[in-house]
Amino acid sequence: MEEVAACRACSAECWRVLERVTYRREPPAPPADAGTARWEELRRDFFFGTWAPAGLRELELTVQLCESCGLVVYSPRPSEQDVEQKYERLRRLGIGPGASADSERGRALDRQRSDRLLTLVSEPGGRASMVPSVLDVGGGDGKLMRSFVDAGWAAYVVDYNTEPVAGVTRLGDTLADIPPGTRFDVLVCAHVLEHVVDPLALARDMAALLAPGGRLYAEVPLEIWRGTPIEDDPLTHLSYFTGVSLTRLLEASGLSVRVACERWGTYGENVLEVAHAVAVASDGGRGVKRRDPVQAVTRRLRPAPYRRARRRLAVRRALRAAARV
Numbered sequence: 001m002e003e004v005a006a007c008r009a010c011s012a013e014c015w016r017v018l019e020r021v022t023y024r025r026e027p028p029a030p031p032a033d034a035g036t037a038r039w040e041e042l043r044r045d046f047f048f049g050t051w052a053p054a055g056l057r058e059l060e061l062t063v064q065l066c067e068s069c070g071l072v073v074y075s076p077r078p079s080e081q082d083v084e085q086k087y088e089r090l091r092r093l094g095i096g097p098g099a100s101a102d103s104e105r106g107r108a109l110d111r112q113r114s115d116r117l118l119t120l121v122s123e124p125g126g127r128a129s130m131v132p133s134v135l136d137v138g139g140g141d142g143k144l145m146r147s148f149v150d151a152g153w154a155a156y157v158v159d160y161n162t163e164p165v166a167g168v169t170r171l172g173d174t175l176a177d178i179p180p181g182t183r184f185d186v187l188v189c190a191h192v193l194e195h196v197v198d199p200l201a202l203a204r205d206m207a208a209l210l211a212p213g214g215r216l217y218a219e220v221p222l223e224i225w226r227g228t229p230i231e232d233d234p235l236t237h238l239s240y241f242t243g244v245s246l247t248r249l250l251e252a253s254g255l256s257v258r259v260a261c262e263r264w265g266t267y268g269e270n271v272l273e274v275a276h277a278v279a280v281a282s283d284g285g286r287g288v289k290r291r292d293p294v295q296a297v298t299r300r301l302r303p304a305p306y307r308r309a310r311r312r313l314a315v316r317r318a319l320r321a322a323a324r325v
Helices: 034-051 080-092 104-121 143-150 199-207 243-252 293-301 305-323
Strands: 015-024 058-066 072-075 133-137 154-158 168-172 184-190 210-221 255-267 270-281
Touching: 034 080, 058 293, 104 143, 104 184, 104 210, 104 255, 104 270, 133 143, 143 154, 143 184, 184 199, 199 210, 199 243, 210 243, 210 255, 243 255, 243 270, 243 293, 255 305, 270 305
Parallel strands: 133 154, 133 184, 154 168, 184 210
Antiparallel strands: 015 058, 058 072, 210 270, 255 270
């Protein structure tokens, strides 16, 4: 693990400490569900057996906010090598990343996400290329590409999952496996940026793969709400976004954000709050309105009563909508 220096979303070095939390080898209380308890044990075994300095039973983590872009991270945080060790262990355990849902309802919700995504990134007048291309970055088995395949797109995926769905071509594990000079009309990066050590480097690499006039769609979970999950789980996600920090990240990579939205959506069968953005190569055009990144975080950490009420209503609506699928 390593101390945080420059922000991995905007390269600034202006941090504000939000809190200090202690992650312990022994959880405060065992989960009632046996499956959850097993995951909790695996997570803590790995954190203290591999990432943390040898012999530690607890580690203080500093939760800090980048005042330039609004990204929230913890320090010390894992290195690139640490993260590779995590995914290698998951592979040894036979836990395949990003597989399609097992249930009929989960597959229907994934298809709904795919339909919405196709609508968001499609240009009203059609694309210049006869067969438009789309690359799903870290998209598991490419389940979000199903609507693109049905619409006649050439669909590709890069991911450690080696069994893509029908109609989707796997190009390798990561962007480094893509042949030089390859370009895509659309890139999709959904629920990936929060997992990587350097989201800005990934965003720049994706921007370089866009064809002229191409679009990048990025989506991240919104987990900052009256706190963060860091105290309970510093293993799964390494960065915590708002819609503002996602926008600032894409702008720092040389893109211009045309659409930015915070909404309730689904991930598998789970209902969750997400931020998404659609960006293009910077062409001097007008992007989305800039908002204060620090205020965007503090409003979620200490929401006013009316914001809490609106959130409860939004959750109920999202749950009802998902139940109807």
